[in-house]
Amino acid sequence: AQSVTQLDSQVPVFEEAPVELRCNYSSSVSVYLFWYVQYPNQGLQLLLKYLSGSTLVKGINGFEAEFNKSQTSFHLRKPSVHISDTAEYFCAVRGWGGSEKLVFGKGTKLTVNP
Amino acid sequence: NAGVTQTPKFQVLKTGQSMTLQCAQDMNHEYMSWYRQDPGMGLRLIHYSVGAGITDQGEVPNGYNVSRSTTEDFPLRLLSAAPSQTSVYFCASSQGDAAAQYFGPGTRLLVL
Numbered sequence: 443a444q445s446v447t448q449l450d451s452q453v454p455v456f457e458e459a460p461v462e463l464r465c466n467y468s469s470s471v472s473v474y475l476f477w478y479v480q481y482p483n484q485g486l487q488l489l490l491k492y493l494s495g496s497t498l499v500k501g502i503n504g505f506e507a508e509f510n511k512s513q514t515s516f517h518l519r520k521p522s523v524h525i526s527d528t529a530e531y532f533c534a535v536r537g538w539g540g541s542e543k544l545v546f547g548k549g550t551k552l553t554v555n556p
Numbered sequence: 557n558a559g560v561t562q563t564p565k566f567q568v569l570k571t572g573q574s575m576t577l578q579c580a581q582d583m584n585h586e587y588m589s590w591y592r593q594d595p596g597m598g599l600r601l602i603h604y605s606v607g608a609g610i611t612d613q614g615e616v617p618n619g620y621n622v623s624r625s626t627t628e629d630f631p632l633r634l635l636s637a638a639p640s641q642t643s644v645y646f647c648a649s650s651q652g653d654a655a656a657q658y659f660g661p662g663t664r665l666l667v668l
Binding site: 451476478484485486487488491532543544545546547548549 | 589591596597598599600601604614646648656657658659660661662
């Protein structure tokens with residue numbers, strides 16, 4: 443079974459500052475990793491995913507994440523945030539082959555202040 | 557493509573009532589799932605399906621039933637609503653275990 447820990451429940455930052463949202467996972471098998479974003483009163487939208495290959499993954503809206511197998515982490519970063527990035531961000535993990543279950547972290551609420 | 561659609565958007569029930577939340581996708585995805593989202597809890601898997609005629613339980617299945625008679629539809633049934641089922645429900649679909657899930661817009665349910 444897999445589990446996901448998002449280390450910060452809330453992250454306030456100022457506009458144009460860099461941000462890092464932390465995600466650690468545990469799994470006994472190899473995994474696929476995902477970051478989703480949820481804007482207020484909306485469903486979840488995929489930001490980026492890591493399947494294999496290069497450990498640095500680029501997504502939409504200028505976000506990127508780095509897979510670190512030794513630290514079992516998949517932190518999300520953006521060098522300069524905008525007010526419109528205010529949303530809740532979810533890290534998710536799914537094990538290779540067999541189970542199709544996607545396990546989510548509890549979310550990190552990013553608030554970008556002017 | 558409409559993607560994943562959910563109806564209704566909002567619903568208020570009284571304790572003990574039953575209802576069905578509808579979910580449909582037009583992407584011919586094999587995999588469909590139901591999640592509930594509660595504050596501070598993230599998304600928790602209720603039931604999922606890997607194809608028509610095949611369903612299985614997720615993390616929090618009690619009080620919910622599902623069926624998958626077609627590839628497109630995956631309804632979620634609340635048999636006897638309880639206040640603890642007040643939540644936002646999301647349906648999702650995907651094709652293959654390496655594929656990302658596409659989410660519907662959600663159904664907000666209030667049980668009084």
